[in-house]
Amino acid sequence: MPLNIAVIGLGRMGKRHVHTLLYRVPRAKVVAVCTTDPHEIEWAQHNPEYTEFGIAIYDDYDKLLSSQSNLQAVWVSTSTDVHAMQTLKAIEKGLHVLCEKPLSTDLTEAQSVVTAANAHPELKIMAGFSRRFDASYRDAAVKIQRGAIGTPFLVRSNTCDLKDTSGFFVRYASRNGGIFVDCAIHDIDLTLWYLDNPVPKACWAVGSLQAHPELAAAGDVDNAVGMVQFWGGKMAYFYCSRTQAHGHDVLTEITGTEGKVMVNVIPRANAVVLADKGGLRHEVQAEYWQRFEEAFAVEANEFVDAVLGDRRVPVSLETGLVVMKIGRALQDALLSGEVVRFDEGGERLN
Amino acid sequence: MPLNIAVIGLGRMGKRHVHTLLYRVPRAKVVAVCTTDPHEIEWAQHNPEYTEFGIAIYDDYDKLLSSQSNLQAVWVSTSTDVHAMQTLKAIEKGLHVLCEKPLSTDLTEAQSVVTAANAHPELKIMAGFSRRFDASYRDAAVKIQRGAIGTPFLVRSNTCDLKDTSGFFVRYASRNGGIFVDCAIHDIDLTLWYLDNPVPKACWAVGSLQAHPELAAAGDVDNAVGMVQFWGGKMAYFYCSRTQAHGHDVLTEITGTEGKVMVNVIPRANAVVLADKGGLRHEVQAEYWQRFEEAFAVEANEFVDAVLGDRRVPVSLETGLVVMKIGRALQDALLSGEVVRFDEGGERLN
Amino acid sequence: MPLNIAVIGLGRMGKRHVHTLLYRVPRAKVVAVCTTDPHEIEWAQHNPEYTEFGIAIYDDYDKLLSSQSNLQAVWVSTSTDVHAMQTLKAIEKGLHVLCEKPLSTDLTEAQSVVTAANAHPELKIMAGFSRRFDASYRDAAVKIQRGAIGTPFLVRSNTCDLKDTSGFFVRYASRNGGIFVDCAIHDIDLTLWYLDNPVPKACWAVGSLQAHPELAAAGDVDNAVGMVQFWGGKMAYFYCSRTQAHGHDVLTEITGTEGKVMVNVIPRANAVVLADKGGLRHEVQAEYWQRFEEAFAVEANEFVDAVLGDRRVPVSLETGLVVMKIGRALQDALLSGEVVRFDEGGERLN
Amino acid sequence: MPLNIAVIGLGRMGKRHVHTLLYRVPRAKVVAVCTTDPHEIEWAQHNPEYTEFGIAIYDDYDKLLSSQSNLQAVWVSTSTDVHAMQTLKAIEKGLHVLCEKPLSTDLTEAQSVVTAANAHPELKIMAGFSRRFDASYRDAAVKIQRGAIGTPFLVRSNTCDLKDTSGFFVRYASRNGGIFVDCAIHDIDLTLWYLDNPVPKACWAVGSLQAHPELAAAGDVDNAVGMVQFWGGKMAYFYCSRTQAHGHDVLTEITGTEGKVMVNVIPRANAVVLADKGGLRHEVQAEYWQRFEEAFAVEANEFVDAVLGDRRVPVSLETGLVVMKIGRALQDALLSGEVVRFDEGGERLN
Secondary structure (H helix, E strand, O other), rough: EEEEEEEOOOOOOHHHHHHHHHHHHOOOOEEHHHHHOHHHHHHHHOOOOHHHHEEEEEEEHHHHHOOOOOOOOEEOOOHHHHHHHHHHHHOOOOOOEEOOOOOOOOHHHHHHHHHHHHHOOOOOOEEEOHHOOHHHHHHHHHHHHOOOOOOOOEEEEEEEOOOOEEEEOHHHHHOOOOOOOHHHHHHHHHHHHHHHOOOOEEEEEEOOOOHHHHHHHHOOOEEEEEEEEEOOOEEEEEEEEEEEEOOEEEEEEEEEOEEEEEOOOOOOOEEEEEEOOOOOOOOOOOOOHHHHHHHHHHHHHHHHHHHHOOOOOOOOOHHHHHHHHHHHHHHHHHOOOOOEOOOOOOOOOO | OEEEEEEEOOOHHHHHHHHHHHOOOOOOOEEEEEEOOOHHHHHHOOHHHHHHOOEEOEEEEHHHHHHOOOOOOOEEEOOHHHHHHHHHHHHHHOOOEEOOOOOOOHHHHHHHHHHHHOOOOOEEEEEHHHHHHHHHHHHHHHHHHHHOOEEEEEEEEEEEEEEOOHHHHHHOOOOOOHHHHHOHHHHHHHHHOOOOOOOEEEEEEEEEOOOHHHHHHHOOOEEEEEEEEEEOEEEEEEEEEEEEOOOOOOEEEEEEEEOOOOOOOOOOOOEEEEOOOOOEEEEEEEEEHHHHHHHHHHHHHHHHHHOOOOOOOOOOOOHHHHHHHHHHHHHHHHHHHOOEOOOOOEEOOO | OOOOEEEOOHHHHHHHHHHHHHHHHEEEEEEEEOOOOOOHHHHHHHHHHHHHOEEEEEEHHHHHHOOOOOOEEEEOOHHHHHHHHHHOOOOOHOOOEEOOOOOOOOOHHHHHHHHHHHHOOOOOOOEEEEHHOOOOHHHHHHHHHHHOOEEEEEEEEEEEOOOOOOOHHHHHHOOOOHHHHHHHHHHHHHHHHOOOOOOOOEEEEEEEEEOOHHHHHHHHOOOOEEEEEEOOOOEEEEEEEEEEEOEEEEEEEEEEEEEEEEOOOOOOOOOOOEEEEOOOEEEOOOHHHHHHHHHHHHHHHHHHHHHHOOOOOOOOOHHHHHHHHHHHHHHHHHHHHOOOOEOOOOOOOO | EEEEEEEEEOOOHHHHHHHHHHHHEEEEEEEEEEOOOOHHHHHHOOHHHHHOOOOEEEOOOOHHHHHOOOOOOEEEEEOOOHHHHHHHHHOOOOOEEEEOOOOOHHHHHHHHHHHHHHHHHOOEEEEEHHHOOOOOHHHHHOOOHHOOHHHOEEEEEEEEEEOOOOOOOHHHHOOOOHHHOOOOHHHHHHHHHHOOOOOOEEOOOOEOOOOOOHHHHHHHOOEEEEEEOOOOOEEEEEEEEEEOOOOEEEEEEEEOOOEEEEOOOOOOOOOOEEEOOOEEOOOOOOOOHHHHHHHHHHHHHHHHHHHHOOOOOOOOOHHOOOOOOHHHHHHHHHHHOOEEEOOOOOEEOO
């Protein structure tokens, strides 16, 4: 019996998650979708796939929760500001939840989700740190565990988006918590993973506006570099950008005492190289979907298998909290110009 | 309503096709599988997925055809020597067929399949030239069509397998028609695609045995290079190998008057690079499944969509015949040491 | 008439500079070398090349200056602590000087060299920022000047050395001024070049000891990441390491509003790739000589041509001072954990 | 005492050889150059370097030989049709000779040079197979000798030139012996080197005209693929082109039973990559000088050292003869369409 699941949010990612569930997750059945956007409602109503696969369309989350009596799980893919509220409501209803990162831009609210989840150990509540499901990142983890680079002590990780000239990004930006919360969150998560959950000691960041001056109003930048020092001598540094010319460029390097693992340092859209008057050239994927489509399918399958098999979800909610704490500290350092420091327990000091 | 399909053959590829259909093709329903191998039968009977998804298991192809009353299509994935017979029987039964390449190692038999298929235009009969569904090969075709390399006149294409030390390959080799028929068939198909169906004029080939002396008995080699001259000045050359140390290395280069498109000239298993005492290193996929898994999913979806939507299949059976003709000529040249020549109509002269 | 030049210092680099002058700079004649190390003296005395090309060997710099009456120039390649003194003495003697970077680890002393040089405009006094003579860095500069990346605003630059297990590095380390002064100085120089001489505003750095605990005594680390914010929104960040497993890895990326130029992001010792059971692998040069041998030859020729043709030297001494100022600030930030700030004129505030 | 040498021919390569000798070979002294081209004479007379370094300029080879009494060696860099004659005259005069490849397009004439050289063992007579002096090709040889790829059995080697739209190439083409003699000669030489002097058994070639129809008159093509089978099962195949869009693309792959060594399979002008709207792009060197400048310097130094030290020259003249024999056979196969065969002693049968 497949898992009955609803996708909440039908923006760019919500639509993709529906597609992933339909095409890549045979053990799940998409019974409903929900969006408050009339254009998205209309788009769904005219999409023959939604009819073919029998997907109910809702414009109200509460209505969906109350009327879908067979519903077992929701995939929360709305804007960050409602992630926590929607996850909490689902937990109350006894539903399993796969919630897109971050749980919230507010640490207290994020904590409330973790608390609620811990009160319901029978429910599978998972934060969507999709890179943990990517084959290359997993291969890197395996290599590191096997000792290929000795003891890892340094992570460099970039999340750089293609410059968006459609205005889409800027409209959405005010609700995303800032560049380090929105972009670097995956990089921070990977750092915790590869450096074995180090405790932050201090961080600093610099940034500037290169293409989206409108972000100044929200106290944000479109290019930023941040550095984190951990207790014990480990380190990480991140570059986030909204203005890349060549594509979606997401990379991670883990340096250890005996070597280095590089993930996607030279981004490639596919296996094609063109040789012409300009030399040799290959294209780069335009956005993270092309880079991580496969990872999303693995993530969805593993979440569904965890629910159906009553197994632990592969990423804990608590990890998400530490990631948020570092992301916020970097964002604060960026705005204040001051070093943000933590005590040895990881509690923020300023 | 999904398409009811059976997978014939449960060898390495048959199992994978079942998986592709279950996990990647929501519009198909695998109703049955068939194999004459008792070990494969047993394996399938103990595979919980086959139970979960309700797949009937047969040890006899005729029995499957006669008892599965709702069956609409078969995916023929047996050894080459029974491809034609099984396809013909399916056509007689009024079933759509996706048949793994090649249709047959015998040109007359292959022609009989084409004739039968042409007599049943209501049926979708497609040869599985899976590379045509690969994103990189398609991107290459788009670039060429857009004029990125001027007029293409030369193809270099390799199909090189990782050395198989398990004995599996040698056991199977006697039924595969020889290295140019078994390996180069995809390379020849790509050549016809990219050079716009040129007519062969002459070909020659050389080869030798490096790791599998047992192949000598079957008149075959494990490494071979072949060259094809087409009427009008276009050319192609192929390298096929069974003995690569580093992995499954399949590449194609198309040279034109204004540039060159290279597909997978540097093979990579994933986006990971390891830097250590040996320098910088990346792994290569071990076999074609890792390289072409996605292409098989696209192929299966396009076949199913063609059947359900009553649309033309994306690869014609006739192409398969020309491919076979060139493959056989190369194999003959390899064995005889003589140039094999064709007239301007593409009819073989010696 | 060739330029009569002496090489001061016969350590690893001094020997190489002699070789460069003999083999690559036909307009220079090496008339003398000087070293205080008895082993180096002996090595030179038994080197047939020194006899063949008529090179006098001195164990005392003053003696060399007083006895070589035809001497026109010196190449100072000693340890950093005597660079300034030796350069000043040469200036007093009316000699042209090519001085290895940095002029001094002490800013006041470095300033005194600049002052002396400015007082003798008839002499060519050049600091050896060898990367400015490298073909790839120059190509990057040309591309940037032609607008290939729009307006450059961010530099990432690494100087990472192969781990030295011979003990040579640690012995030398106490006199080099710290990791940011010794390693990052080239990266800072490149940043000033590519970002068009921006004024520093603030910097911070973190680092730790991974392989050379002896460095703790000198207040240094063997791995460090530093970040510089410039007035106006430009930024740079640097990674310096003494502990790489794979080789000498020196790279620079310049990001602009319309693109990015990458220099040596994938280091390669040569054009060879080995495919074997481990996948595809290429080696990395072991040290900066292999990477920059050609640049040293260009540098030497340009210095000699500037002297003989009475033309401006290609790198000004003043640039070296700003580079040192930033290098020291990063080193101080590394040790103190505090942000080091500069006013809008580039004067250090703390 | 340096070696007094004259460069014969002041075309593109002759000028470069003079430069190499002046800038890279301190043990040689260029005493004279010779050219029959009045434009080149004039160019040399107005080149200040020729005055500065005291180079005499001749318009007649015999005059040069008779008047330069201190001359010890000549570097023959004229067009192929006079290589043999000039080398023979130099031998008669008791001069050492570095002669550009090939010795002659005529096998009998080439043999006469070898015979003359063998009669004068006191003279160093060397054919300029410059790739043997390239660091990457040498590294490949070392790796192969150390067993990195098991037993090598297959060579793929390309010599592909950037399309010349200046007309220079076509003017010169009539005297170069055809594409396989002019281009593939280095590839054949490398094959003999890496496969340990195998004996040719059969070869075939195809080619066509893509950009230079004028070559038809000389019985030549501008793109050709050729294949050589050696006695014992080793093989080689070559692609030569005059019409590449992206640059000078010269590569070699040696496949063995346990691996493969690839030399310059992805050509790169330098270490720069540009990321912009088109993706990631690097340039390719425009001609062989950029690729092999360093190799020419090594070659010149090793020749001069062999003469001054009375040591064996690093490439034997005999090798050049076998290379020519295979080159001519490929060219003949290209024109006739027939397989050219050799007996087990390497004597041509048709």
